Amino acid sequence: MIRGGKSLVSSPPAFSNNAANLLVCTANSVSVFSTATALQVAELEGHTALVTSVIVVPGSRVLSNCWTTSLDGTIKYWDFSIPELIKSIDVHFPVYSMVIPSYHAQKPENTENPTDIYAYISVQDTKNKQNKPNKDLTGQILKCNLTKSRLVSGVILSETKEPENITISSNGKYFGIREKRKLRIWEVPSKDLKNVSHRKLKLLHSKKLSCFAFHPTERIVAAGDVTGRIMIWRGFGDRTFAGDSGKLMKDEEEKPGVRGDGDADSGTTWHWHSAEVKFLFFSSDGAYLYSAGKEGVLVVWQLDTGKKKFLPRIGTPLLSFVNSPDPSLASISCADNRIHLLKMPSMEILQSISGIKLPSPVPEAFRGSCMDFAFDQSAGLVAVRTENYCIQLYSLFDDREISEVQVCERNHQPSDDVTMILNLVALSLDGSVMCTVETRLAEEGIGGFVTLKFWERGSQNNDFSLSTVIYEPHSDVGVSAIAFHPTRGMAVSASYGGDFKVWVSNRGSQQNEKLSQRARWACHAVGSYRKKPMTAAAFSADGSVLAVAAETFITLWDPEKNVLLAVIGSARESIVNLSFIGESNYLVSASRGSNPQLSVWSMSTLSVFWSYKLNTEAIACSGKDSLLAVLVVFPDSSKPELDGAAVQNDSGAILLFNAGDPVPIASWFVTKAIGGGIAFIQSNRSIDDSMDMDDNPDTTLLAYVNGDHEYALFNPHGTEMHERKIRPTDRVSGLEGTGQFGYASIYGELPEFKLKAIEASADPVTPMERPWETIFSGPSHSLPPLTKLCSAFLESLLEKRTSMVE
Incomplete structure (x- = not known):
């Protein structure tokens, strides 16, 4: 069994220390992608439930260790370069979020006298609800000793109704959670030990908060709410964390913009977003604040002046922003299951990691008339209709996007008012032709129409180009079904208006294919039966018979002569699906409603063979x-x-x-x-x-x-x-060959002329087979001292596990 189609954006990803890889939470595993090619190079498997966070251990560029948390109640430690599981900690609670403050500290860790590494985790405790005074509080913030692989007993920093995501400052000094209309912020002590006490404060807001972020150097916190507003609190914690009891500024005039008894000097409100703010992120120097939401626009605020610049037309709501150790590289996660790699500070999209697109919402009135996807059975592809009016071609064998077709050119609309619907998509048996149906909704009773489009696949690639556009193919009624002839350029469209039309391509009649760059589709015949709505259609295996469902009846036609051959059956509900089985000895029909029915018809007797x-x-x-x-x-x-x-x-x-x-x-x-x-x-x-x-x-x-x-x-x-x-x-084959190994991974590439000299040697040695013969190659004046080179090289191959010892 092959599984795929996992979400790439359920949790924020994490960059490796050399920014060459991006670690992405994908269902029960962590997928490692190359930032150069946007293709997967490794996978961390071991969790049995959804992975909720991944944290890369900071260090040298060659260090490749990370921590992961999961709803299976475990925290795991990995070497993702191999990949290999090193350590697993069972905390017995589903873990929703985790932060490790010592990994963000500015001063390097003392390796001579290593201390225990502590993490703060957000878990859900539903086992001991009967013993709690407030049974509705299932979320907890706990402290975990990662070095000794156990929870710190007796330390519960907070209890909430539901598990909340933990946000930490870039210097590791503060972390906090949002709880409805307030923020709870804790200060991490300079010596974070087992029984150390934690001081906390809270900041209040008038609306429910959706996200927040800490300034990297100053006591500034920014929070976004569900209405699109951004609140900036400056000087938070001056009383609580600084211990200055002389500044009990409770007067609102002395603390402008701060509600209640919030511990902050001032508060400022910005409002550009029209809906919920999905994420906030400060730049590394603290001069800019990044925000995004449902509009599909990345907004960059200048913190001192409030001026803005934008990365527009991303085409989908944004969910998270992550920077990398390389200041010129960052990533944004999008709601359409795609991760974009950005070149900073220009915010140019360099690469995109695309998963299968999520279902496209449709109004209730069109719920039964929309088909989410179609299959290319010969190539193992599925064509998925997406929210931004595209058709995504996705490989089921490779679990990756092959191409995308923009069906109609329309900008992303953040409002809930739907003006255009991509109803149907169908593929021919060989996958060379695609048909789509789109409906433009009427505004105040004016302007609504249906469009039928035929697309052709290119001979050299998987991209489709538009061949024919047919406006209102069935007058002013919608199209209910599309079916392709199995062997020739013919298709049929059925409508709710009581007719079906047979379309043919002119490519087969062309004497010289070069004269016609694209096939043109034209109407060949029109048929109907008692003016009943036509709700489904299918061709037989050889294409000699066309079956069209006329509401509760099945009509059989000769598609070439457009002659009615027979009428069979009578279902209790409208038939929504028809298909011939095997060599067309049987026909299956399906109807939905209060009296659903699945029926298999014998084509030799034109009667029901069996039904359920x-x-x-x-x-x-x-x-x-x-x-x-x-x-x-x-x-x-x-x-x-x-x-x-x-x-x-x-x-x-x-x-x-x-x-x-x-x-x-x-x-x-x-x-x-x-x-x-x-x-x-x-x-x-x-x-x-x-x-x-x-x-x-x-x-x-x-x-x-x-x-x-x-x-x-x-x-x-x-x-x-x-x-x-x-x-x-x-x-993909040979993907790892794009990386750097040996000397180049530590000190960079050798001069080009030296590489050419190695390649031109009489007895070349493959670097992957015998790397020790070329790792120290180079001019003597360019090489570091042997003692420094050897120690750095051995350190890149060996792993220090001193932090794992109790």
Whole structure:
């Protein structure tokens, strides 16, 4: 089994000490990406639940250790260059956030007399609710001794209703949490020991706070709220932390902008964002403040003057900002599951790490008429419609984005008013043609229309170019379904207005392909049945029969002559899905509503072969045999229990049938079935050995994509459902060759002429095989002393574990 589609933006990432790698929390693991290529080079596997934070241990450029926390209740210590798990700490509570103040301290750690390393963690304690005076407080801030691998007993800094994210200052002197309309800030003692006491203060605000950040050098804290305002408190903690009891400034006139008895000299409010502020971040020198939110614009504030500059048109809400040890590199995480690497201070986007895009929200009135994705079964791709009016082509085998198509040019709109909807996307059987349907909503009853577009894939790449645009293909009504002919340039569109249209491409009729750069699509025929809404369509395996659902009836047509051949069946509810099975001996239909029904029709007798009353979300049919896969959603009254616990509201099952037998061959329980989809995918030979293919290279795989666009790819006939990870070597070959090794990793590259001389030597030696013969190569006047060179080189290969000793 292959799993993919993980979120890259559930938690902020972290840069390595040399800024060459970016560590990203991806579900139960941490993925290591190269900042030069934006491709994955390693993965840290070991957690059994969502990873919530990753912290890189500071040090030299060659040091590659990090701490991770997870909802599985463990804190783990890794060497991510190998990668290898070094140490695991079980704290017995789900960990939502962690900070390590000593890693931010300005003075270097004393390695001769090392002290214990302490971390502050935000956890959720639901086990001891009965023994608490206030049972609603499940969030706690605890102190953990990382060196001795245990919690510090008796230290609970705070209790909150829910676990809160911990924010720490860049100098490691202060950390805090937001709690509704106030900030709680603690001072880290200069000697952070086991039983040391912590002083704290609180700052109040009139609205619920969403994020905050500390100034790197001064006692300034900035906080953003849910309305888009930014509050700047200056001189916080002068009474609490400085111990100056003589300045009890409680008069509002002496503390302008500070509410209540807040311990700050003054407060200033800035307001540019129209919605919730998602993150705040101070520059390393403290002169600028970065902010962003739902608008998809990165705002840079000059702290002294309040002047602004912008990085606009990112096209999606922003979630977090992280700087790197290299001052010219930073990253921003976006709500569309993408991480941009920025060149600072110009804020130019250098690279993008793209995961599968999240579902695009649609108004309730269009909920049943939108299709989230389509599958390219031959190439193992899924086409996903996104929130910014794009179609993303994503590889299920490689778990990465292949390309993106901008269907309609529209700027990102932060408001909740939807004016454009990307309804449908469909791919031809060979993946060479794509069809999209978009709807522009009427404003005050004026200006609404539907657009049908055909796209062609380029011969040299995976990019699609626009071929034909058809405005209002079915007058002023919406398109309900799109289906492609299996062997030729033909497609059919069905509409709720009571008709369907057959479209043909002129490419096949061209005498010289060079005369026509693009195929043009034109209407070939129009059909209808009793003026009933046409709700689904499908071609047979050879394309000789076209099945169109006329509400509760199934009509069979000759697509070439546009002749009605037969009318079969009568469902209780409107049919929303049609598909021919195998060699078209069977036809499957699915209807939804109060009386849902899944029916398999025999094409030889034109009658129902078998049927079930199932709430069907999606169906998939194999083109090589008579296999049928059905994704069903459990109704509330018949949900099973797994391990003694009821399943979630959106849980379901995948049922695998042989079309000639109503008894399922196999079944699998799944989560997030609402909005999900399934498809049979042709096997990729590069993964056959690890997917239990039963010595049959022609076996197809079954792909399941859930409502959050997470997916699983597995062999439905496999005897074992073990999980197979997509290794970095599967994604790209020779990726590690772009890095630096040996001498170059410590002191930089040798002069170019020296490298050429090595390459031109009579007996060349591959550096990866025998690195010791070339590591110390170079002119004698350029090399450091041997004692310094050897100690630095050995230090880069060995790991000091003095901090791990009790």
